[in-house]
Amino acid sequence: MTKKINISNRLKTIGDFVIDNSKVVDVGCDHALLSIYLYQNRNNINVISTDINNGPLNEAKNNIKNYKLENKIETRLSDGLKNIEKNEFDTIIIAGMGGNTIVDILGFDIDKTISANRIIIQANNNVDKVRKFLVNNNFKITDEKLVKENNIISIVILFTKNTKNIKYSRDEILFGPILLKENNILFKELLSNTLKKYSIILNKIPRKYIIKRYKMNKYISKIKSYIS
Secondary structure: OOOOOOOOHHHHHHHOOOOOOOEEEEEOOOOOHHHHHHHHHOOOOEEEEEEOOHHHHHHHHHHHHHOOOOOOEEEEEOOOOOOOOHHHOOEEEEEEEOHHHHHHHHHHOHHHHOOOOEEEEEEOOOHHHHHHHHHHOOEEEEEEEEEEEOOEEEEEEEEEEOOOOOOOOHHHHHHOHHHHHHOOHHHHHHHHHHHHHHHHHHHHOOOOOHHHHHHHHHHHHHHHHHHO
């Protein structure tokens, strides 16, 4: 009997957004732990694990072989979606990268990006830029989850096709429409951490940069309004 893989809560939260009968491309799969978990826990699923570097991809291959899935999970050297065809996936996963990098990956192959039914993102920063980019390309924010590991709070977002032309406010793009609505303890902790970070940044901005300081103060005030 093949052993079951144990993965982090962050990866499991990402995996929970994947449904049965999906064709998944796991971009920047690292060691393919999520890919293995998906194959073991979803029905009728196809997974392509990609990475831009041979090192992590070889680690992924070794892990996949260790779980006897070398004939089930394909590994592919690819810079983002460049070596993936539209008909090979309906779900895109990109996790553990910066928001700007994620936007670059999705934007470079925009025709492939907009062909997806589901896009699951966990950005390490600039999450609002990812939200804005995908919303502007006719996706809606279907779900958002927070997960805390090693004192780091990560935001996992599920985007799906925006067939009803849903619009979002600036605050919803900045902070997340579902996270704002739930406004739970973990969300307040995330905002508090963000407040500390931007307060430090504000103090380092010279007073002669009036407009920059004004914008930063406005953003900080907005954060405070959701913490209180």
